[in-house]
Structures are given as C-alpha cells and as structure tokens.
Amino acid sequence: MSRSNAGAAVWLESVSKSYPGKPPVQALREVSQAFRVGTFTAIMGPSGSGKSTLLQCAAGLDRPQRGRVWLGDTDLTRLSEQKRTILRRQRIGFVFQQFNLMSALTVTQNVELPLRLNGTAIDDRLIDAALRQVGLAEFAHRRPAELSGGQQQRVAVARAVVTQPEVMFADEPTGALDLRSGREVLEIFRATVDESGQTIIMVTHDPQVASHADAVLFLADGRIVRTLPASPAEAIAAELTRITGPAVR
Numbered sequence: 001m002s003r004s005n006a007g008a009a010v011w012l013e014s015v016s017k018s019y020p021g022k023p024p025v026q027a028l029r030e031v032s033q034a035f036r037v038g039t040f041t042a043i044m045g046p047s048g049s050g051k052s053t054l055l056q057c058a059a060g061l062d063r064p065q066r067g068r069v070w071l072g073d074t075d076l077t078r079l080s081e082q083k084r085t086i087l088r089r090q091r092i093g094f095v096f097q098q099f100n101l102m103s104a105l106t107v108t109q110n111v112e113l114p115l116r117l118n119g120t121a122i123d124d125r126l127i128d129a130a131l132r133q134v135g136l137a138e139f140a141h142r143r144p145a146e147l148s149g150g151q152q153q154r155v156a157v158a159r160a161v162v163t164q165p166e167v168m169f170a171d172e173p174t175g176a177l178d179l180r181s182g183r184e185v186l187e188i189f190r191a192t193v194d195e196s197g198q199t200i201i202m203v204t205h206d207p208q209v210a211s212h213a214d215a216v217l218f219l220a221d222g223r224i225v226r227t228l229p230a231s232p233a234e235a236i237a238a239e240l241t242r243i244t245g246p247a248v249r
C-alpha cells in the first residue's frame, strides 16, 4: 500500500480501539491524524474521551484493533511486541506526569539509562548537551530526591531527548508541577521544537499548557471533533467548554 502522508512524524489512519467489557468500551473511533515533523501538538478533551488511548496507540505502547499507525515510514501495527519495544527505545521519548526517575541513580545516570538500554556507547558530551538543554548541567551528580519537582521533570525531559528521538510523547507533563516549574518545562518543549525540529505530542487538561502548542486537537467520545491552530488559553478554554459543557470547578 502506498503512503499518502509522507513527511508526517506520526500518522494515524482510521484507528479504532476498544477495550473488552460488557458492553466493550469504544475508546477510539476511526481516528485519522497526521502529526508533522517539527510541530508541537496538544491533545485535549473530557475525561474518558480517549486521549491516553490515542497517545498509547500513537506511541506503539498499545495496538489498535483497526487502522494503521505510522512512525515515519514504519507501520507500528505490523510489528511484533518485541520489535515495538526496541523501536520505542530507539525512536521515541516519553515524559510522564510522575517523572518516573530512578531514585538510586544520579541525574547523569538517569539520563544515560535509555542509551544503556539501547546498547549505545555513552558519550559524555551527549549527556552534557541534554542536561544543558534543560538547564541542569550543574546538578549532574545529585539524586532525584535532592531536586525540586520541576527540576526532576527537567531531568525526565533530558532523559527523553538524549536519544534524539523522532517524536516525544508527554502525558500531563506539568500536572504535578507548580505554575512556574510547569512554564519552564513548556519553554524547554517549545525551544526543543523550534531549535531542534523535535516533534512533540502532549496530552493535557490545562488550556494554559495547551496554549504553548502549535495546534490543539479536541477529542470527544473517541473522535477528533475540532482542531485549533496555536491559540491563547482563553480561546482554548472556550472551545473546551463548548465540547465539554461548563467546568464543574
């Protein structure tokens, strides 16, 4: 089959995913979406609309029942579990809400970890460059417990970018951070996209966070129902209210 969407970092083609149950839960319904190289996309939508499922299918962590998911020229849906694991290590970076750092390891050792898992030779200059990128070069020998939450998340970002992945996926990356630390992480994301041509796909509930992205996708009931270009937080919040109904808080 020929690809009509060459140039996309990630491309979903009619992706459907359901979870078993009585009745089964239809989490994604025929979702088609291209994420262009060098763009920063936010995914929003009400709770249960399918955001995490979309992220997991796009990142090859989960496999849809129907449709295709491409990472560059690779069809992830055709790969075995083992090949997807190797591909994730080599070509994808992840940042989660809860940092997921190894507490016994230093900052440097945490950032080195993906290279070790890949069997890549450890190049100190690469580690140093990743730590500089997140403004933490002078914290290289500390352990996570000796850092603030914002600094820990910046270590997680350094760990995600050190392999120079084609795509970085982030699931609520600022959810556990105060406003200022959250903004610092988002500024690093922005710079990584603008200066290194990184592609970032991020799930968030927060319109302020989404306002740093180049585009915002809105999911409802397993479908992409709206796409906004880069927009101020107020416009994103208004769109979310239109889709979700007024906020309860």
Ligand SMILES: Nc1ncnc2c1ncn2[C@@H]1O[C@H](COP(=O)(O)OP(=O)(O)OP(=O)(O)O)[C@@H](O)[C@H]1O
Pocket (backbone or CB within 6 Å): 019, 020, 021, 025, 026, 027, 045, 046, 047, 048, 049, 050, 051, 052, 053, 054
């Ligand atoms: N492992 C699972 N087994 C069964 N149902 C699941 C599973 N994971 C998710 N679901 C269901 O699939 C639907 C989509 O879930 P998903 O986690 O993708 O939504 P979400 O938009 O990320 O939600 P939230 O904002 O609350 O994290 C929901 O109805 C959810 O209950």
